[in-house]
Amino acid sequence: MANSIWTIEEFTCTGCSMNYTATREEHSEAHAGHFKCTICSGVVHAWSGKHHFFGWKAVTTRPPVFGRRWAGADW
Numbered sequence: 001m002a003n004s005i006w007t008i009e010e011f012t013c014t015g016c017s018m019n020y021t022a023t024r025e026e027h028s029e030a031h032a033g034h035f036k037c038t039i040c041s042g043v044v045h046a047w048s049g050k051h052h053f054f055g056w057k058a059v060t061t062r063p064p065v066f067g068r069r070w071a072g073a074d075w
């Protein structure tokens with residue numbers, strides 16, 4: 001494959017309901033991995049197959065504090 005196909009997918013932690021986004025990259029070979037929640041250490045997503053996820057980011061869909069700047073949340 002000359003070019004990688006990247007798509008953004010969303011996941012929600014079943015332990016603490018934290019939302020995450022990750023970049024899914026298609027591969028020609030099988031990969032396996034998992035991502036653990038940075039809040040509760042629960043497994044947010046486990047995968048195996050011809051794709052890989054990277055670039056996990058926490059997403060705040062519900063601002064925890066009103067008036068707080070949303071942009072640039074650096075977890």
Ligand SMILES: [Zn+2]
Nearest residue numbers: 013016037040
């Ligand atoms: Zn969690």
